[in-house]
Amino acid sequence: MLDTLLSAVVFGVVLASIIAIAAMGFTIQFGLTNVLNLAYGGVMTIGGYAAYLAVAHGISAWYGLVLGAVAGSVVMLAVGHGLLRRFATRGTKVFEMMMVTLGLGLVIDYSLQAISRNNISQFTVLQSAPLHLGPVTVTPTQVIVTAIGLAIFLGLEALLRMTRIGKALRAMAADPSLARACGIKTRRIVIFTWLLSGALCGLAGVVYIINSQSIGYSTGELFLSLVIAAAILGGAGSPAGAVLAALLMGIVTQVVSAYGNASYSTAAGFGILVVVLLSRPSAVLTKGANEELALS
Amino acid sequence: MKAVQLKAAALVGAVALAVSACGSTNSGTSTNGGGGSSGKYPLTVAGVIAITGASDFEGQNQAGGILPAIYAINKAGGVLGHKLVYKGVDTRADPADALPAVQQMLATTSHLVMVAGPGSNSAPTIVPVLNAARIPMTAVAGESAFDQTTDKYFWRLFPPDAANGVAMALWAKQKGFTRVATVFGTDTGSQGDKPGVIAGLQALHIQVVFNINLTPDQPTYLSSVHRLMAAHPQVVMTESDAATAGTFFGELKQLGGLVPIIGTEATFTAPWITAVRGALGSSFQRTFTSLITSPSATTPAVTAYEQAVTADKSQVPKPWQSYLNNPFSITYWDGMVVMALAMVAAHSVVPSVFDNYVTQVSNPGPGKVKVYTYAQGVRELAAGKHIQYFGASGLIDFNRYHNSFGNEEAVASAASGSQPVALGTITAKQIEAVPVTGVP
Numbered sequence: 001m002l003d004t005l006l007s008a009v010v011f012g013v014v015l016a017s018i019i020a021i022a023a024m025g026f027t028i029q030f031g032l033t034n035v036l037n038l039a040y041g042g043v044m045t046i047g048g049y050a051a052y053l054a055v056a057h058g059i060s061a062w063y064g065l066v067l068g069a070v071a072g073s074v075v076m077l078a079v080g081h082g083l084l085r086r087f088a089t090r091g092t093k094v095f096e097m098m099m100v101t102l103g104l105g106l107v108i109d110y111s112l113q114a115i116s117r118n119n120i121s122q123f124t125v126l127q128s129a130p131l132h133l134g135p136v137t138v139t140p141t142q143v144i145v146t147a148i149g150l151a152i153f154l155g156l157e158a159l160l161r162m163t164r165i166g167k168a169l170r171a172m173a174a175d176p177s178l179a180r181a182c183g184i185k186t187r188r189i190v191i192f193t194w195l196l197s198g199a200l201c202g203l204a205g206v207v208y209i210i211n212s213q214s215i216g217y218s219t220g221e222l223f224l225s226l227v228i229a230a231a232i233l234g235g236a237g238s239p240a241g242a243v244l245a246a247l248l249m250g251i252v253t254q255v256v257s258a259y260g261n262a263s264y265s266t267a268a269g270f271g272i273l274v275v276v277l278l279s280r281p282s283a284v285l286t287k288g289a290n291e292e293l294a295l296s
Numbered sequence: 297m298k299a300v301q302l303k304a305a306a307l308v309g310a311v312a313l314a315v316s317a318c319g320s321t322n323s324g325t326s327t328n329g330g331g332g333s334s335g336k337y338p339l340t341v342a343g344v345i346a347i348t349g350a351s352d353f354e355g356q357n358q359a360g361g362i363l364p365a366i367y368a369i370n371k372a373g374g375v376l377g378h379k380l381v382y383k384g385v386d387t388r389a390d391p392a393d394a395l396p397a398v399q400q401m402l403a404t405t406s407h408l409v410m411v412a413g414p415g416s417n418s419a420p421t422i423v424p425v426l427n428a429a430r431i432p433m434t435a436v437a438g439e440s441a442f443d444q445t446t447d448k449y450f451w452r453l454f455p456p457d458a459a460n461g462v463a464m465a466l467w468a469k470q471k472g473f474t475r476v477a478t479v480f481g482t483d484t485g486s487q488g489d490k491p492g493v494i495a496g497l498q499a500l501h502i503q504v505v506f507n508i509n510l511t512p513d514q515p516t517y518l519s520s521v522h523r524l525m526a527a528h529p530q531v532v533m534t535e536s537d538a539a540t541a542g543t544f545f546g547e548l549k550q551l552g553g554l555v556p557i558i559g560t561e562a563t564f565t566a567p568w569i570t571a572v573r574g575a576l577g578s579s580f581q582r583t584f585t586s587l588i589t590s591p592s593a594t595t596p597a598v599t600a601y602e603q604a605v606t607a608d609k610s611q612v613p614k615p616w617q618s619y620l621n622n623p624f625s626i627t628y629w630d631g632m633v634v635m636a637l638a639m640v641a642a643h644s645v646v647p648s649v650f651d652n653y654v655t656q657v658s659n660p661g662p663g664k665v666k667v668y669t670y671a672q673g674v675r676e677l678a679a680g681k682h683i684q685y686f687g688a689s690g691l692i693d694f695n696r697y698h699n700s701f702g703n704e705e706a707v708a709s710a711a712s713g714s715q716p717v718a719l720g721t722i723t724a725k726q727i728e729a730v731p732v733t734g735v736p
Contacts, residue, residue: 004522011518018515120538120567122574130552139550142518212515213575214542218350222513257519263482263509265519 003135008258009251010133014142016243016250017149018208022223023230023242024156025200029080031237032173032193034094038101039079040201040227042108044220047072047202048209049112052123061125065148065206072202073195079104080194105221112217120216123209145211152200156239165192173237226266229273248272336377339645340405341366341632344385344398344413344422344433350537351389351485353565354415358436359384360612360619361628362412364604365670367611369632372671375639378407387418394418395425402429409645410434410635412628417484423450430648434631436624439488444697449651453627453634453692455589455701460561461492462730463587463704463722464533465500468558470720477506477529477555479520479544481536489535489560495732497533505529512540518547525553535560538571546575554579559586564716566618569709581711585719587704589623589689596668601629601688621715623689630687634658637673637685658692658700660684 026040050071051064059067079101087100128140160166172179172189180186208223209215230249234241253269256262343362347355366380374380385401387394394414401408402425411433414422419437426433427447435442435450438457442450455463468476476497480486487509497504506527508520521544524532532548532555534541541563548554554576559568564586573580602620609616619625635650637657642650657673664684667673676683685692690702703723707716 004526007522008519011516011522014518015516120542120571122542122571124546124574124577127550130550137522137551139547141550208515212539212543213546214539214571216539218513219539223515226515254519257517258523261509262517262520263511266511266514 004258005255006134007136008254010136010138011142011258012251012254013247014138014146014211014250015254016246016248017146018204018211019223019226019230019250020149020243020246021152021200021207022204022227023234023246024152024239025197025204026227027231027234027236027238027242028156028169028200029076029193029197030231032169033080033084033190035080035084035101036094036098036228037080037197038098038224039105039108040101041220041222041224042105042112043072043075043079043198043201044205044208044223045112045215045217046075046108046220047205048123048215048219049116049205050202051206052121052209052215055123055125061210064125065203068202068206069199070202072200072205073198076198076201077191077194080197081191085190105224109217109221116217120214122213123215124213125210141210145207148203148207152203153239153243156200160239165189169193226269229270233273233276336374336379337407338381339375339378339407339409340383341380342383342385342401342405342408342411344387344394344401344411344418344426345415346389346417347384347386349388349390351415351417353567354389354436354624355384355386356613357565357619357622357624358412358628360605360616360622361601361625362632363611364601364608364619365629365632365636367608368600368604369636369670372669372674375636376643376645378645380636387414387422389415389417391418391421394422398422398425402431407645409639409647409650410632412631416488423447426450430651432635432647432651432654434628434635436627438492440492442697443699445699446697448698449647450698451631451634451654451694452699453631453687453689453701454624455561455704456492456699457489457560458492458495458732459701459724459727460587460589460704461489461494462496462499462727462732463706464493464558464560465496465502466722466726466730467585467587467706467720468497468502468531468533469500471531471556473502473531473556475503475505475528475530477508477524477527477532478504479508479510479524479532479534479536481512481540482509483512483537485562486535486537489562492732493533493560496730499730499732510536510540510544512537514540514543516547517544518551520544521547521551521553524548525551529555531556531558533558533560535562538565538567541568542571542575545572549576549579554583557584559584561586561588561623564588564623564707564709566713573709581708585706585708586716587706587722588716589627589702589704595686595688595690597630597686597688600669601626604629618713626688630685630689630692633670633673633687634685634692636670637667637677637683640674640677641683654698655694657683658685658687659694660691 047068051068054064054067126141130137130139168184168189230245231242233245249269252272253265256268257265343358345355345358370379385397416437427449432449435452436454443456480490506524605619638653639645639650641657642653644650665676665681666686667683673683692700694700703721705721706719
């Protein structure tokens with residue numbers, strides 16, 4: 001009984017690592033720009049495909065991780081700075097912008113569906129014999145995925161707290177007008193945010209397919225609801241909050257799978273979101289529809 | 297000015313009348329039964345199936361069988377002098393999309409003689425509509441609700457889900473398995489097939505030691521995999537979408553819990569095999585078995601099918617070779633040939649007329665000449681013979697509920713690609729002998 005619980009918690013941490021990488025990227029970008037970017041899942045898939053193509057051409061999976069991050073950055077910059085900023089300058093509001101990103105996400109999805117001919121492609125990398133840690137059996141892949149998640153969290157916290165650009169980013173997220181008045185070059189910060197968010201998004205796509213061992217056109221889109229839930233639960237703009245929320249959702253999901261009906265596990269994960277928001281509505285109300293977009 | 301307006305109104309009215317006359321499905325064919333007294337207009341065969349979306353492989357499977365059938369029939373002179381044309385109607389495997397698409401099809405399609413499909417997800421919604429419209433259909437839907445249907449225009453050459461499930465259970469018993477785990481996706485198709493598997497196992501007194509439903513497309517199923525391993529099954533019986541299966545069985549292998557896998561017929565598709573083979577690597581070949589509808593032997597009907605697919609390869613979705621052994625495509629081929637022969641036997645292309653001739657040209661009977669191709673059937677009918685079309689899928693013998701299914705074959709997948717490698721046969725008689733209960 002205890003073994004099962006222990007295994008479920010460990011598996012929950014693995015799942016949380018995948019959710020957290022994506023949720024950290026999402027929450028930083030949402031916290032700063034106020035854009036609830038529903039094209040995020042599509043960009044994740046693009047990052048995954050970049051790594052898939054790299055590995056298919058004989059490039060190491062480790063470089064595939066880097067390429068996925070680069071692809072995510074480039075696409076996210078094109079989306080955010082190239083396209084969404086134009087909508088913002090024309091007076092597009094928060095809700096309308098969300099609809100724009102929804103449409104954009106569908107464009108990406110259906111384009112990938114056409115290109116991939118709706119095939120599921122295999123991505124079997126970094127496989128080796130399982131590790132037996134007491135009563136828990138895990139694979140080296142899962143250890144790697146968790147380590148990547150942890151490294152990204154620590155790196156991101158260091159960036160935000162110990163570097164000038166990180167401090168500027170936090171300042172702008174708190175109050176863009178005041179940040180601008182203090183001489184912070186907000187346009188550069190926004191560009192940096194799109195790049196950073198895109199890199200994490202692309203990286204999350206690669207980590208996801210390393211764990212699931214396959215990629216299809218809708219890979220990121222199917223994962224998006226978990227990512228948004230973790231970002232909202234953790235509080236917009238808070239990577240640490242996103243990680244905690246991901247841990248909560250991941251562990252609840254896996255414990256429900258271990259002890260109850262697995263088909264209710266995802267529902268239970270989202271149930272946590274509802275319960276927390278009932279008791280702590282400020283988690284979402286910190287970013288509301290009345291806020292202005294901050295894209296330049 | 298007024299005269300011009302009147303003329304315009306009259307013209308619009310005339311055009312509207314003409315359009316409505318052409319657009320009415322039944323009026324176009326019913327008045328021209330018997331071969332068409334007003335010219336040899338083309339007859340429309342509508343493929344009501346998922347053409348786009350996540351289940352677009354259903355449309356590909358259909359195209360892989362129905363287009364070669366239409367090619368072969370037209371090459372043989374058509375049906376009573378009429379050429380056949382195919383019209384795809386996209387259901388996206390969703391009843392909400394399927395219903396308006398079919399209603400539009402019925403309202404706008406000229407000389408619609410039959411429907412190929414519908415598939416599992418949309419069949420419960422679409423079959424009553426087509427039946428009310430008196431359009432014969434060759435459904436590829438396994439729902440047990442159709443096992444004893446009284447819908448006159450419903451024809452199923454495909455085994456009901458329970459038959460496939462019973463065959464899986466019989467195969468497991470033959471292999472000496474006594475402890476089974478069932479792993480099914482929560483999608484409609486998988487859940488539709490699951491009761492048949494469970495009922496088959498129960499009827500044969502095989503213990504289900506673990507039973508799980510998987511929400512599709514999750515990033516990990518580790519806890520479920522862990523629970524399955526703890527139950528120590530000897531074999532897993534399964535159906536889910538390709539991505540879910542790839543993730544689940546990949547994790548099962550990684551954690552060292554891989555056991556033999558017996559899949560439903562729906563698992564024997566190129567996407568599923570590609571995904572799971574990729575996850576299992578070299579273990580896939582010796583681990584995976586699927587039970588599929590299959591002919592017991594190579595017949596001239598199989599040869600005719602293969603020749604037509606090859607000849608029409610530029611028209612079917614790529615890769616055309618995948619349809620040579622695709623049980624779904626073969627079923628659509630047989631359905632089309634049976635309907636065309638029924639039209640010839642009835643001397644009519646009116647659906648409500650030739651629908652009565654379907655069993656006359658397909659079921660075995662005393663004095664009937666066995667035919668294997670459409671052209672051969674037409675020749676024998678012209679010679680005044682009674683015929684029995686023996687299909688590429690084997691014997692066709694519709695019961696009073698318009699269901700016909702033959703033997704099931706246990707197959708592995710070839711080392712590369714998705715060609716089946718025969719392992720053994722479960723006969724229709726064996727399946728019917730299993731007293732299955734509790735299948736909805």
